[in-house]
Amino acid sequence: QVQLVESGGGVVQPGRSLRLSCAASGFTFSTYGMHWVRQAPGKGLEWVAVISYDGSNKYYADSVKGRFTISRDDSKNTLYLQMNSLRAEDTAVYYCAKDSNYDMMMDVWGQGTTVTVSS
Amino acid sequence: SYELTQPPSVSVSPGQTARITCSGDALPKKYGYWYQQKSGQAPVLVIYEDSKRPSGIPERFSGSSSGTMATLTISGAQVEDEADYYCYSTDSIGNHGVFGGGTKLTVL
Numbered sequence: 001q002v003q004l005v006e007s008g009g010g011v012v013q014p015g016r017s018l019r020l021s022c023a024a025s026g027f028t029f030s031t032y033g034m035h036w037v038r039q040a041p042g043k044g045l046e047w048v049a050v051i052s053y054d055g056s057n058k059y060y061a062d063s064v065k066g067r068f069t070i071s072r073d074d075s076k077n078t079l080y081l082q083m084n085s086l087r088a089e090d091t092a093v094y095y096c097a098k099d100s101n102y103d104m105m106m107d108v109w110g111q112g113t114t115v116t117v118s119s
Numbered sequence: 120s121y122e123l124t125q126p127p128s129v130s131v132s133p134g135q136t137a138r139i140t141c142s143g144d145a146l147p148k149k150y151g152y153w154y155q156q157k158s159g160q161a162p163v164l165v166i167y168e169d170s171k172r173p174s175g176i177p178e179r180f181s182g183s184s185s186g187t188m189a190t191l192t193i194s195g196a197q198v199e200d201e202a203d204y205y206c207y208s209t210d211s212i213g214n215h216g217v218f219g220g221g222t223k224l225t226v227l
Contacts, residue, residue, distance in 0.1 A: 061215065
């Protein structure tokens with residue numbers, strides 16, 4: 001079955017960096033776009049970024065543009081989110097999600113990894 | 120930036136019909152999607168392309184869209200339907216995702 005498993009979360013000081021990973025299985029990873037979505041404590045969902053199936057197109061929310069980078073390694077069936085210059089407001093559960101390859105729809109989600117930015 | 124607007128909360132008694140709305144300027148041209156998120160769990164897609172239901176989603180869940188408003192309807196809501204519901208769509212260009220603020224559905 002399709003499965004997404006996030007890792008790499010933790011506690012980090014403001015201004016530092018962190019890289020999240022999302023291991024995919026149960027589908028042909030290299031043929032699907034992938035998203036990152038986050039949810040701050042007690043708040044709603046926020047779309048963060050998307051990468052196309054071939055990595056040629058990447059789009060970001062204004063709140064993270066210039067600080068976060070989405071990437072993928074199809075040889076490892078893994079999605080990444082490099083997060084630099086972290087701020088307290090980046091504290092959230094980060095989910096990866098598989099794109100349906102139509103209309104930016106996310107059809108399968110991982111269980112999330114928690115990032116806490118605090119001194 | 121583009122926004123989708125939902126009511127913060129909706130409350131119904133078991134067996135009643137719950138309706139959750141989502142408004143957005145691009146909805147006449149862009150599909151709306153609905154995700155259900157129960158406490159401590161990842162979101163689950165319950166409606167796609169305005170009104171289609173993924174396999175495994177109960178028939179009591181339905182969706183519609185008219186003009187700038189998309190609506191999720193739960194006919195005969197059950198206690199297990201208590202959750203946060205998020206509408207989702209894209210901006211007019213179609214390369215940025217947007218979620219509504221979420222609606223907490225209470226069934227009691």
